[in-house]
Amino acid sequence: xxxxxxxxxxxxxxxxxxxxxxxxxxxxxxxxxxxxxxxxxxxxxxxxxxxxxxxxxxxxxxxxxxxxxxxxxxxxxxxxxxxxxxxxxxxxxxxxxxxxxxxxxxxxxxxxxxxxxxxxxxxxxxxxxxxx
Amino acid sequence: xxxxxxxxxxxxxxxxxxxxxxxxxxxxxxxxxxxxxxxxxxxxxxxxxxxxxxxxxxxxxxxxxxxxxxxxxxxxxxxxxxxxxxxxxxxxxxxxxxxxxxxxxxxxxxxxxxxxxxxxxxxxx
Numbered sequence: 001x002x003x004x005x006x007x008x009x010x011x012x013x014x015x016x017x018x019x020x021x022x023x024x025x026x027x028x029x030x031x032x033x034x035x036x037x038x039x040x041x042x043x044x045x046x047x048x049x050x051x052x053x054x055x056x057x058x059x060x061x062x063x064x065x066x067x068x069x070x071x072x073x074x075x076x077x078x079x080x081x082x083x084x085x086x087x088x089x090x091x092x093x094x095x096x097x098x099x100x101x102x103x104x105x106x107x108x109x110x111x112x113x114x115x116x117x118x119x120x121x122x123x124x125x126x127x128x129x130x131x132x
Numbered sequence: 133x134x135x136x137x138x139x140x141x142x143x144x145x146x147x148x149x150x151x152x153x154x155x156x157x158x159x160x161x162x163x164x165x166x167x168x169x170x171x172x173x174x175x176x177x178x179x180x181x182x183x184x185x186x187x188x189x190x191x192x193x194x195x196x197x198x199x200x201x202x203x204x205x206x207x208x209x210x211x212x213x214x215x216x217x218x219x220x221x222x223x224x225x226x227x228x229x230x231x232x233x234x235x236x237x238x239x240x241x242x243x244x245x246x247x248x249x250x251x252x253x254x255x256x257x
Contacts, residue, residue, distance in 0.1 A: 025151045032155035039162040043169060050173030054180050061184035065191070095214065121184055122214035124192035124207060 038108070045107040049115065052082050056100045056119035063087065063098040068123035097122045171242050175249070182235045183251040185215035190255035193222060193229040197257060204229050220250065228256035 059081055063073055067089060081087065085102035097120065104115040193208030205222035212219040212233045221232040234250045237243040 028151040028155070032152065032159070036155065036158060036162065039159060039166060043162065043166050046166065046170050046173060050177060053177045057177065057181045057184055061188065064188065068191075095211070097214075119181070120215075121188060122211060123188045124195060124211050126195055 041107050049104060049117065052102075052104070053117050053119065055082060056085065056102070056117055057121070060087075060098045060100050060119040060121040061123075063089070063100075064096050064121040064123035067091070067096040067098065068125050070126065091125075094125055095122050096125055171239070171245070174239055174242055175237070175246055178235060178237060179249045179251070181215075182217055182233060182249045183253070185212055185217040185235070186231060186233045186251035186253035187255075188212075188215060189217070189219065189233055190229060190231045190253035193224075193231055194227075194255035194257050197224055197227065197229050201229075205231075226256075228254055230254045 059077075063077065066073055073089075078085075078087070081100065082102055085100055087098060087100045090097040090099070099118065099120045101116065101118045104113075104117055106113040106115070189208040189212040192211035193204040195204075196207040197204040201222075201224040204224055205219070208222055208229065208231050209219040212231070215233075217233040217235040219231060220234045221230075223230050230252065231254075232250060232252045234248050236248045237246055
């Protein structure tokens with residue numbers, strides 16, 4: 001079909017078809033853009049979750065190593081963790097276990113997703129293991 | 133006289149639905165990207181956790197290395213298991229111990245792509 005034929009058809013049906021279709025693209029765009037934005041937000045939220053969980057694992061391993069050496073955790077250790085994160089230390093005769101847990105907030109407040117992040121690390125206590 | 137229906141009058145000249153098709157493609161691409169990102173993120177987290185476990189197991193092995201390689205590797209295996217990993221290899225050389233630990237992927241879907249992650253660490257006294 002040629003371009004002129006198409007133009008002719010458009011001119012012929014100007015009063016009906018084009019008037020009916022005018023605004024369709026805008027409405028479709030307006031309806032679907034929030035969906036695209038929501039999926040993009042979920043993508044960014046997943047990336048944030050990954051980074052946060054890596055931070056928790058690193059913090060748990062570092063804390064376990066510090067405590068296994070017989071030292072105490074820095075007083076501001078909790079400040080370096082993400083907000084809402086809580087850590088728990090379990091000391092055995094031979095090991096130290098550090099567990100960090102936190103609840104993640106949903107990217108869509110109307111839909112509360114129960115996402116819980118946790119990281120745990122176990123280190124052998126040096127003052128016990130190094131002395132036979 | 134009734135006019136016959138001609139598809140080209142609607143499909144070529146009409147623009148109704150063109151945005152929907154385009155946005156549907158974009159949404160499908162974004163959903164695929166989201167799924168891939170979730171899987172890669174999970175794999176990355178497990179890799180980092182396995183590396184931490186390898187470090188802790190190597191340190192635990194080095195603590196017992198003075199009593200011999202067998203005791204060192206037994207201690208490294210114990211710490212690796214407590215960190216939910218499996219000790220694959222443990223060798224000592226002079227005052228160093230080298231451990232290799234492995235952890236299976238927790239996600240069933242991810243396990244079909246990446247069965248397990250391994251990490252190596254060395255520690256000494």
